[in-house]
Structures are given as structure tokens and as C-alpha cells.
Amino acid sequence: MAERTLRGARLGGQSFEDERGIEFAARQQVGYRCPRGHEFEITMSVEADVPATWECQKCGSEALSVSGIQPEAKVEKPARTHWDMLLERRSEKELEEILKERLELLRGGEIGPAHLHRAATRGKKRAG
Structure with missing residues (x-):
């Protein structure tokens, strides 16, 4: 009997909840451009920290924000060699x-x- 009640309801494809009375968070569109020239926008909350880079939706390369946000330079440690580790002990x-x-x-x-x-x-x- 339960099988007949769900027939045609498209479970997962349609929400039965009512959207009245729901207040959505404020949003913003953030633009990105990849090295290959692809441009796209991502919808984010106004309160979110906007990342300087985002993966391009078309080619997968790293796209930079068009708003001028620069990625933070990462401090890279020099690779420790076996000799360096040996000198730490002797x-x-x-x-x-x-x-x-x-x-x-x-x-x-x-x-x-x-x-x-x-x-x-x-x-x-x-x-x-």
C-alpha cells in the first residue's frame, strides 16, 4: 500500500516544504578569471570570507578573483636533508x-x- 502512495511524487526532486516565512541570508556574486580566460561567478554569503582563488569550473585550473583580492604568500621551509637531521643529533x-x-x-x-x-x-x- 505504501508503494502506491509515493508513486509519481518524484522523491528528492521536489520539496514539499513551504518557503513562506523563510528569510534567506544576504548573498553576493564573486567573480573569478582563470589563466585560460574563463570567467565565472560564485554565489556566496555577504558574511563569508571571500577566497582569493577558486577552481575554474571549465578547465580545473586555479582562477583568481576579479575583485583584486590577492592570495597570501605562503612561507615555504627549505627541505630538511638527511645531513641536516644528522647534524641535529651529532x-x-x-x-x-x-x-x-x-x-x-x-x-x-x-x-x-x-x-x-x-x-x-x-x-x-x-x-x-
């Missing part, structure tokens, strides 16, 4: 000492690739 003197120790271990065959270890141990067995 001084260059400490790093030189660690490098010297590791090179001694590598040259002594205590650390490093497996084929170097095998060659070093074979040489010791032959000598002994």
Missing part, C-alpha cells in the same frame, strides 16, 4: 670519529659485505 667532530672507527672495522674485515668476510677468514685459515 657534531661534525663526532661524525668524523665514528667514520674513522667504522672504516677501521671495515678494513679489518669485521663488518661489511659477506664476500669480504669469507675472503678474510679463508686467508686466516690458510695462514694458520
